[in-house]
Amino acid sequence: MQKPFAQRLAARAGRMVQDTLHSARFRASLRHLHGPAHRFAAPEEVVLIALVRDGEYFLDVFFEHYRRQGVSAFVFFDNGSADGTVDRIRQQPGTAVLRSTLPWLAFENTFRAYAASRYGQDRWCLFADMDELFDFEGSKTAGLAGLTRYLSLQGYTALQAQMLEMFSKGPLSAARELSYAEAVTGFRYADISAVRAVDYRSPETGLSYYLRRNSLPPGGARMLYGGVRGKVFGERCCLSKHPLVFNGPGVQAAVHPHVSAGVRVADTEGLIRHYKFAGDSLARDMQTQAEAVSEHGEDRLRTAALTAQPGLSLWSEDAVRDISIAGLQQQGFLRRSPGYSAFLSGAGT
Numbered sequence: 001m002q003k004p005f006a007q008r009l010a011a012r013a014g015r016m017v018q019d020t021l022h023s024a025r026f027r028a029s030l031r032h033l034h035g036p037a038h039r040f041a042a043p044e045e046v047v048l049i050a051l052v053r054d055g056e057y058f059l060d061v062f063f064e065h066y067r068r069q070g071v072s073a074f075v076f077f078d079n080g081s082a083d084g085t086v087d088r089i090r091q092q093p094g095t096a097v098l099r100s101t102l103p104w105l106a107f108e109n110t111f112r113a114y115a116a117s118r119y120g121q122d123r124w125c126l127f128a129d130m131d132e133l134f135d136f137e138g139s140k141t142a143g144l145a146g147l148t149r150y151l152s153l154q155g156y157t158a159l160q161a162q163m164l165e166m167f168s169k170g171p172l173s174a175a176r177e178l179s180y181a182e183a184v185t186g187f188r189y190a191d192i193s194a195v196r197a198v199d200y201r202s203p204e205t206g207l208s209y210y211l212r213r214n215s216l217p218p219g220g221a222r223m224l225y226g227g228v229r230g231k232v233f234g235e236r237c238c239l240s241k242h243p244l245v246f247n248g249p250g251v252q253a254a255v256h257p258h259v260s261a262g263v264r265v266a267d268t269e270g271l272i273r274h275y276k277f278a279g280d281s282l283a284r285d286m287q288t289q290a291e292a293v294s295e296h297g298e299d300r301l302r303t304a305a306l307t308a309q310p311g312l313s314l315w316s317e318d319a320v321r322d323i324s325i326a327g328l329q330q331q332g333f334l335r336r337s338p339g340y341s342a343f344l345s346g347a348g349t
Contacts, residue, residue: 025102026110033078033086035096039119041073046144046244047120049254050128051111053079053104057279058130059088061180065133070143071126075119077111079104112254120247124148127243127254131278133184134161134243136270137325137336138344148244150343151266157251158214158263159244160221161270162334164190164323165228167277167314172306176280183278192333193318194231195239197222200265207238210261213252217267221335228314229276233301241272268337271325277314282306 041047048071050062066074072094078086080101089095098115100107116125126144128134136147136159151159166187168175175183198204200211200221207223224239238258245260247253252261285299285306306312320327329336 022107022110026100026107026114029100029102030114031099033097033099034090035075037096039121039123040094040096041119041123043123044145044148045073046071046124046126046148047073047075047116048126048128049075049077049112049115049120050130051077051079051104051108052081052085052130054081054083054085055130056081056083056085056088058180059085061133061184062128062130063092066126066128069134069139070145073119075115077115079111108257109255112257113252116245116247116253120253122248123246124151125245125247125253127241127245131275132163132243133273133275134270135273135325136161137268137329137340142344146344148246150340151244152246154266154339156217156264156266157246157248158242158260159266159268159270160335161241161243161272162224162328163227163239163241163272163274164192164328164333165274165276165314166190167228167319169313169315169319171311171313172277172281173310173312175277176282178279180275180278183275187275187278188321189315189319190323191228191231191314191316191319192328192331194226194228195224195333196226196230197224199223205238207256207259210252210255210259213261214259215264217265217337219267219335221265224333229298229302232312232314233298233305235298235301237298243270243272266337266340267335268340269335271328271334 048066074095076089076097078097078099086097089097096119100111112127138146167189168186169189200216200223205211205223225236227239229235229237241258242260245251245253245263250262255261282303285303288299289303325334328334
């Protein structure tokens with residue numbers, strides 16, 4: 001039953017007050033720590049935007065991977081790092097750092113959206129978490145420049161990607177002493193046997209408020225859930241993201257950690273290799289719980305399982321070693337676009 005008009009009006013007024021207070025808190029907390037104060041990427045360049053806190057462990061591999069793909073403009077939004085993260089970023093060319101120490105849970109969408117607005121207006125923005133390595137068909141040959149050229153030519157403003165959890169054959173605890181580079185080299189397995197697909201328009205996604213504003217390519221799109229973390233820990237984690245978005249007119253970039261709104265979703269999909277279990281993931285999850293920066297409870301599920309079973313592994317007979325993007329396309333985990341493949345081969349240029 002619809003609420004009376006007066007109640008709806010009061011609710012809207014309440015939300016406006018909350019939004020105003022939220023914005024005021026954010027603006028008062030914001031600091032510019034390093035690099036250019038405003039947009040510095042050329043029109044054809046991709047701006048990488050990353051939230052970070054105590055992320056020094058990941059940085060060397062992170063920079064190497066994304067520079068190899070063609071990124072030269074990096075914007076980090078720091079949430080109060082106490083390690084050498086900011087000093088390490090300052091040593092890299094083409095970087096900027098903003099900071100706010102407000103609670104991650106309540107402000108992460110604001111952090112990303114603000115960084116995209118300040119540094120990525122009318123630019124392709126690549127949103128990446130520190131433990132994510134983005135990949136796509138043609139990454140080694142065409143790079144991000146080729147991918148974004150194809151997307152722009154076709155009028156697309158967002159690339160959807162699916163997240164693939166990477167792990168080794170041994171227990172997760174064995175990764176505690178590994179550097180991030182060693183973990184990326186050693187985590188060669190993935191398991192998609194328990195992935196569940198949901199129609200992009202379905203209310204079951206829990207994201208329909210944002211997704212309904214997006215237009216889909218011919219054949220539609222799906223949102224994927226679960227995967228090996230659902231299988232082992234019982235998580236209902238969303239595996240689908242919009243990591244690459246053109247932040248132009250009508251687009252609401254990074255309105256949610258996984259999606260943007262007002263976008264035209266591309267006919268091809270990218271891949272995010274996820275290294276959540278690199279290093280001491282148990283310690284990170286315990287810190288997250290202690291600080292109450294997560295509300296979905298997935299960290300608690302992992303902590304309980306790993307505490308009860310110190311030798312727990314994600315590996316099973318369903319695991320596949322060194323699976324390629326082409327292999328994931330053949331298995332239906334990633335959408336493949338004949339048009340994009342033709343473009344890469346030269347037929348679409």
